[in-house]
Amino acid sequence: HDAKASTRGLRVFDPTVATEDPRRLALATELRTAVHEGHLEVHVQPQAEVATGRVVSVEALVRWTHPQLGRVGPDEFIPVAERSGLIGPLTTLVLDRSLAAVAAWRAAGTDLSVAVNLSTRSLHDTDLVDEVQRLLRRHGVPADRLTLEVTEGSVMADPARTISVLHRLRDLGCLLSVDDFGTGYSSLSYLKKLPVHEVKIDQSFVTGLRRGGEDVAIVRAIVDLGGHLGLTVVAEGVEDQATWDLLADTGCDLVQGWHLARPMATDALLPWLQQRERTAPHRPALRAL
Ligand code: C2E
Ligand code: MG
Ligand code: MG
Ligand code: MG
DSSP states (O other): OOHHHHHHHHHHTOHHHHHHHHHHHHHHHHHHHHHHHTOOEEEEEEEEETTTOOEEEEEEEEEEEETTTEEEOHHHHHHHHHHTTOHHHHHHHHHHHHHHHHHHHHHTTOOOEEEEEOOTTGGGOTTHHHHHHHHHHHHTOOGGGEEEEEEHHHHHTSHHHHHHHHHHHHHHTOEEEEEEETSSOOOHHHHHHSOOSEEEEOHHHHHTGGGOTHHHHHHHHHHHHHHHTTOEEEEEOOOSHHHHHHHHHHTOOEEESTTTOOOEEGGGHHHHHHHHHHHOSOOOOGGGO
16 A cells, blocks of 8 residues: 555545546446437427417427436536537437427428527538438428527637538528527627527526516617527527516517427427417417517
C-alpha cells in the first residue's frame, strides 16, 4: 500500500467520477442497444394557431426508458448520443417514426406537419440531407410537411458548414425553425443569413410573460422582428390561458405547451384531436379576432 496506490485510490473516490461516470457509462451502453434495436419512442406535442386554436402541427420529442434507471430525459441522453456516435442513427429513427406518423394521419384525412429537432452533430453529418430525402420518399410525405428545428448554438458551432446543410435542406423543400430563440449568442443580423421559416421563442421568456416586465418586452420584440422578416413565430412552454391570451395580443402565430397538450404517443394524437373537437370545437383567443 504505497503512496502512489493511495493517490490512485483517491482518484477513484473522486465524487464526480464516482457519481457521474458510472451513470454516463450505463447510459451510453444501454443507449447503443436501444437505438440499434429501436427501443426509443417518439412522442408528439401539438402546436396550434394562437388566434383560432386550430392544431396545425406537432413537435416530435424522443423518449427513452432505461431498463434499470427508468425514464431518462432527452436533455440528458442526447448529449450522450452525440458523444457516443449514436446521434446519426437516433436522428434517423426519430425522422422515420415522425414521418410514418404524418403519413398515417394523412391517410386518415388529417393533414399535419411535424417538427424534428436536430442536434449540433447532426448538422455536421454529410449524410443527413440524403437521409431526410430518402425518408420523405419512403413515407410519401411532402417535404414542406417536415420542419427541422435547430438551435442558435448549434448553428454557431460551425456556421459555414451548418449554413450549407441548412440551405440543402431548404432546397429539398423542408422548413427550418430556430429553437430556443433568444437564448443563444447570435446577433439578430444572423437570422437574415439563415434560410429559416420560423423562430420558437424560448420557454424561459414565455413563462415570464404573466409576471410582466422584461419578458413581455422581449417576447414583443421577437414577434415584431419575426413578422418583419416574414417568419412564423411560435411560443413554446405555454402553460395557461392567461399566457395564451397575452401571446394573442402580441400577434404571435403558434403556441405549444401543456395548456394545449402534453407530449403524447403518436397513436394518441388523432383520438385527442377528435375528443378536443367534441368538447371544445373552438377556443379562440377572442381579443385576437
Ligand atoms: P425543445 O426542442 O426546446 O423541446 C421543448 C421541451 O419543453 C420538451 O422537453 C417538452 O416536453 C417541454 N415542454 C413542452 N411544453 C411545455 C410546457 O408547457 N412547460 C414546460 N415546462 N415544458 C414544456 P423534452 O421532451 O424533455 O425535450 C428536451 C429537449 O431535448 C428538447 O428541447 C430538445 O432540445 C431535445 N430533444 C428532444 N427530442 C429530441 C430529438 O428527437 N432529437 C434531438 N436532437 N433533440 C431532442
Ligand atoms: Mg424543439
Ligand atoms: Mg425549445
Ligand atoms: Mg430546449
